[in-house]
Amino acid sequence: MSGKAWVFGEAVNTDVMAPGLYFKSSMEEMATHCMEALDPAFAKRVQPGDVVVAGESFGVGSAREQAALAFKHHQVAAILAPSFGRIFYRNALNFGVPVLRFPAYAEVQAGDELSVDPISGSVINHTQNKHYSVDPIPDYLMDMINAGGLMPWLKQRLAAGEIV
């Protein structure tokens, strides 16, 4: 399965992903404003399976989990950037949104067809016929990732009596 690349610049912050003005709204409503300060077309046209590609420090800023949830809501296949905001990266992993460190982000053009396999750590740019390998998610976190994120993992651990 492949999707279209949406390309953003450096230091995209969580306020533009989940604007405070819509904080009291539902996640569905909030997701319609995701990235609108940078590209009003994104939330309207992004399709399930599309891939977000961005520069350094993607998700810098606040702890608001709606920033990561907005991309989950839009069912993006993966987010590729050379570095991420600390809390955004953690939130995305905990929601099962693949966030992968991708130094070659500048080679991707908006609209390129990309396939991403977050488990094997491979990125294919079909438009440019380029293959990349990226760092996999740390082993320590794979139990949670394999479970599908923090909530399913907590359910498993509670059922197994690992949390008292």
Next chain:
Amino acid sequence: MGLTITEKIVRNASGRSDPRHGEIVTCRVDLALLLDSGGPRRIWPRLKELDVGVWDPDRIVLCTDHFVPAVDTASAAILKLTRDFATEFGINKFFDMQGIGHLMLAEQGFLHPGMFVCGGDSHSTHGGAFGCYISGFGAIEMTGVTVTGEIWIPVPETVRINWEGEFQHGVVAKDIMLKLCRELGMNNGGVVMEYGGSTVRAMGMQERAVLCNMAAELGAETGIVEPDDVTLQALRDAGQQPAANAREWCSDADAVYKTRLDFSSAELEPQIAAPHSPSNSGPVGDYRGTKINQAYVGSCVGAKLSDLHMVAEVLRGRKVKPGTRLMVAPASARVMTAAAVDGTLAAITQAGAIILPTGCGACAALGAGILAEDEVCVSTTNRNFKGRMGANSASVYLASPYSVAAAAVAGELVDPREMLSAVP
């Protein structure tokens, strides 16, 4: 080989004797801060889904600050849910509309050297001023903390940042952080910023908190200041008795740092961060003459009692420029009371400023003081991202309380040192 204070805390909290930097470890959480923004409203439905309660109600501090006071039925419903959560789970450390959560932890003396603390807000780093490890996490992870009392972190390296000497009058901790945002950038993942040097030692706790608060803007894991007599006295003033070994939570003389940075405070000028990033900063002279519509004094980083004192010092005998509005949202009820008692609020309101309710306010476009299209604001807050304080076309300049008050008087960005050295 010696250890940094952070390495000592992480070893203690994780039970690991010699973890590598970057290795992921699970830490026991001594205290968790939940707020109305990402707290019960997002955590409670998940607890219901998991059919569990909270791991330890006495280790949870709950505050309403982002949506206070309610301005519509949506914010009122969020606040009601937050109060119901406190009742349902027996959260006794519940502070309803008493101030911004990061100040509550400090005022109540809940943070002790050596503790490992998680907060549901990125500026939880504020509390590192007390010599504890405290960092911000999203609501999904605070759900995990609430259920398990545990969190994973990559073991961080430490960057030591020394500031030596005395500031010029009109230069403060906020100016340090705006300069560091420019010099170090906002992409410092995996490291803790440990602040020291004679300038930091001479600071009170509220100014030290500014350094730690804006470690979030540096993209660091957190910020920390080793405890000293000032720290321990602040705990006693809050009615808490510091542990006998509290001073042992410090960095060893032979601790290994990722880097050491040394700065001279005497040379530091007031700093301004221009739109739309805290790292887009420079000396105030570069921005002199920029006209403003609004000056805002608010938020965890910029409306503590020490900040209001700076504002009042500039405003005494002066007036806010006609056509410019100055709004002040004291960061806690205790700050409001202290400022009322010592005459600070009188000086501020006599100059023509408007006092707003305590809370996070306009900093993140949640409370009063939001900006219209194309308006220009200078603010004591910590972020000026596009759309952060309102309309996407609004411009926000970040500055110290001295610089914001001076700009309110002049109607444009000016060097506060000139105003402070002149007789009004």
